[in-house]
Amino acid sequence: MSRSIRLAVIPGDGIGQEVVAQGLKVLTAALPQDIKLETKEYDLGAKRWHATGDTLPDEELASLKNHDAILLGAIGDPSVPSGVLERGLLLKLRFAFDHYVNLRPSKLFPNTSTPLAGRPDIDFVVVREGTEGPYTGNGGSLRTGTPAEVATEVSVNTAYGVERVVRDAYERASSRPRKKLTLVHKNNVLVYAGHMWKNIFDRVGQEYPEVTTDYLHVDAATIFFVTQPERFDVIVTDNLFGDILTDLAAAVTGGIGLAASGNINPTGEFPSMFEPVHGSAPDIAGTGKADPTATVLSVALLLRHLGYDAEAARVEEAVAADLEARDDAYRSTDEIGDALAARVAG
Numbered sequence: 001m002s003r004s005i006r007l008a009v010i011p012g013d014g015i016g017q018e019v020v021a022q023g024l025k026v027l028t029a030a031l032p033q034d035i036k037l038e039t040k041e042y043d044l045g046a047k048r049w050h051a052t053g054d055t056l057p058d059e060e061l062a063s064l065k066n067h068d069a070i071l072l073g074a075i076g077d078p079s080v081p082s083g084v085l086e087r088g089l090l091l092k093l094r095f096a097f098d099h100y101v102n103l104r105p106s107k108l109f110p111n112t113s114t115p116l117a118g119r120p121d122i123d124f125v126v127v128r129e130g131t132e133g134p135y136t137g138n139g140g141s142l143r144t145g146t147p148a149e150v151a152t153e154v155s156v157n158t159a160y161g162v163e164r165v166v167r168d169a170y171e172r173a174s175s176r177p178r179k180k181l182t183l184v185h186k187n188n189v190l191v192y193a194g195h196m197w198k199n200i201f202d203r204v205g206q207e208y209p210e211v212t213t214d215y216l217h218v219d220a221a222t223i224f225f226v227t228q229p230e231r232f233d234v235i236v237t238d239n240l241f242g243d244i245l246t247d248l249a250a251a252v253t254g255g256i257g258l259a260a261s262g263n264i265n266p267t268g269e270f271p272s273m274f275e276p277v278h279g280s281a282p283d284i285a286g287t288g289k290a291d292p293t294a295t296v297l298s299v300a301l302l303l304r305h306l307g308y309d310a311e312a313a314r315v316e317e318a319v320a321a322d323l324e325a326r327d328d329a330y331r332s333t334d335e336i337g338d339a340l341a342a343r344v345a346g
């Protein structure tokens, strides 16, 4: 474990700025005195795009690479055409740094609200493929804007890309007590990609006899996320299904303000990137209403990724204690961040 951390910080847009500030507070409180935290902030997002037209210049991409990890707030703003920053900045980062494992844990902490009856025991992790699927930009539009327009958005699935993420999910399932892995796809309709996913899932599974497997079509999976979420342990799925399912997972486990994620490059060739599952929430930006807990839990994922297991556990315990103590009293983004940092500092 290194005695210093070179952290690239991309606050981004909207509440991204607000929640990242709290994440950094908690990170600083969690690290032992002798660990040097070097942060470099990158001015990327809507403001930069308006000023210069840049989304993510190659020089900055090269500079970002030279870090141990990246902490990102959120990208996207109503003043920028939809997709420009999401594709040109966020997805460019995920693809360039080969973040093929998009890790999204979901846990129902005590005293958090859930719309589900009976407070089921929810503790699962979604392993979402992060570099392929319909997000690769493989599409186009003909006769754009006319009544005869035709638009395509082709989902790209490679055997190489699917196998490596499926293998990662088996490894995670194998190391968890319940050892259960569910593949979610839609192979009754998406027969080319869906069958390839299922075939690879079954073949790799032969190497993990200790892991119990299951398959669900994505539409049925949404039913079970609500009616029987305790049935899930590890879920592996493609980029689009994983994106949608993890917002639903957040909604049933205390809300989007608590949902953390890591964009992992398991080989270590590139820095992994940690960010809340949510977006820039323009509807509440600047009001102090954003819950920074998702970012703080993403910081815990970051710490664990860098080998700081005890520090990661302290951050997670602080979040659990803070949630346990929450009542209906309003606390601002800053106040929640301060409270979490104070608990971590002990």
Ligand SMILES: NC(=O)C1=CN([C@@H]2O[C@H](COP(=O)(O)OP(=O)(O)OC[C@H]3O[C@@H](n4cnc5c(N)ncnc54)[C@H](O)[C@@H]3O)[C@@H](O)[C@H]2O)C=CC1
Pocket: 015, 019, 073, 074, 075, 076, 077, 078, 086, 090, 256, 257, 258, 275, 276, 277, 278, 279, 280, 281, 282, 283, 284, 289, 290, 291, 292, 294
């Ligand atoms: N990773 C990223 O940077 C992501 C960026 N986006 C972008 O963010 C922008 C807004 O997207 P939306 O679809 O509205 O999704 P969103 O996640 O930003 O917001 C959805 C709803 O959740 C609420 N919310 C989000 N985070 C919250 C928090 N920490 N505390 C309390 N409430 C919270 C918002 O107020 C809103 O009502 C778009 O430009 C979108 O493309 C969306 C998702 C992920």
Ligand SMILES: CC(C)CC(=O)C(=O)O
Pocket: 086, 087, 090, 091, 243, 277
């Ligand atoms: C904004 C998208 C590119 C990403 C997204 O919604 C997500 O990763 O959850």
Ligand SMILES: [Mg+2]
Pocket: 243, 244, 247, 277
């Ligand atoms: Mg999303």
